[in-house]
Amino acid sequence: MREYLVIITFTESGIKNEVKFIKTVDSFDELKQAFLKRFGNINNAPNKALKEKPLVKRLTHEANSIDEWVSNINKTDRWNLVVQ
Numbered sequence: 196m197r198e199y200l201v202i203i204t205f206t207e208s209g210i211k212n213e214v215k216f217i218k219t220v221d222s223f224d225e226l227k228q229a230f231l232k233r234f235g236n237i238n239n240a241p242n243k244a245l246k247e248k249p250l251v252k253r254l255t256h257e258a259n260s261i262d263e264w265v266s267n268i269n270k271t272d273r274w275n276l277v278v279q
Contacts, residue, residue: 204275207241227255244273
């Protein structure tokens with residue numbers, strides 16, 4: 196089992212908002228599942244960021260590694276992901 200700190204940041208008009216959570220999981224698939232549960236509860240983001248949520252979910256499902264996942268999400272305009 197490994198403990199991960201996941202920091203999700205969304206940006207609108209230069210203002211950054213962070214959501215952090217710590218999860219202990221056995222596999223990358225469990226981490227993705229935990230992320231999607233937490234990510235689904237982020238509803239206080241601006242409309243433009245909320246419009247990108249389906250893209251972030253799709254990128255999460257398609258990722259095969261943590262590096263690929265972080266890299267793909269960080270290419271979006273309004274979302275940033277850090278996994279430690």
